[in-house]
Amino acid sequence: MTAVSEARGGLGACCASMADLIEVLMEEHLHVLMVLNAVERVRGAGPGQPPTHLDVLEAAVEFLRVQVDGAHHGKEEAGLFAAMEAAGLPPSATPVGCMLHQHVRGRELTESMARAIDGARRGDADAQEALRLSAGEYVRVLAPHIQMEDYVVYPLARRAISADALARLGERLVDPAELAAFADAARAIDAAASRAP
Ligand SMILES: [Fe+2]
Ligand SMILES: [Fe+2]
Numbered sequence: 001m002t003a004v005s006e007a008r009g010g011l012g013a014c015c016a017s018m019a020d021l022i023e024v025l026m027e028e029h030l031h032v033l034m035v036l037n038a039v040e041r042v043r044g045a046g047p048g049q050p051p052t053h054l055d056v057l058e059a060a061v062e063f064l065r066v067q068v069d070g071a072h073h074g075k076e077e078a079g080l081f082a083a084m085e086a087a088g089l090p091p092s093a094t095p096v097g098c099m100l101h102q103h104v105r106g107r108e109l110t111e112s113m114a115r116a117i118d119g120a121r122r123g124d125a126d127a128q129e130a131l132r133l134s135a136g137e138y139v140r141v142l143a144p145h146i147q148m149e150d151y152v153v154y155p156l157a158r159r160a161i162s163a164d165a166l167a168r169l170g171e172r173l174v175d176p177a178e179l180a181a182f183a184d185a186a187r188a189i190d191a192a193a194s195r196a197p
Helices: 003-007 021-042 054-086 096-121 125-160 163-173 176-194
Strands: none
Touching: 021 054, 021 125, 021 163, 021 176, 054 096, 054 125, 054 163, 054 176, 096 125
């Protein structure tokens, strides 16, 4: 458990229906950042340098595809951003439009990484470099994306959507077991990236 989640009482360990959707999304951001940091450590130090931990990258690609591109961005798109639009904040009038473009780019990069994994395992230098570059771009897109959401988009949403409505969205969209699995997967990837190759 991170220091922040511990201070909050650990959303994954308690009843998520008591947490509003923005609190859950911010908790997930902490774990996404943990995985992005792990990816950055193992993707290869520079041009022509192969990834140091292919198993970690493979697990990270699965995490990014299922937990981030799918579950997390799905909750934002179908839940929070839709509620913002219903409250009079359409994507074109806020940074949400940019956030949606970045979700699309993230999904493209995840697929690029997934396509390169097998070749990288066979020692194909082109596949290793493609994997290193796609992983690097994913980190460069998602890390500032998370900052923008935490400090601009979510505060905007909190002003536009009532606390009750955010709590109901959390209740409808958040499965406590999935939230715990999200955190566990991120911690496992971080730990594996810290082990010697
Ligand atoms: Fe997002
Ligand atoms: Fe997000």
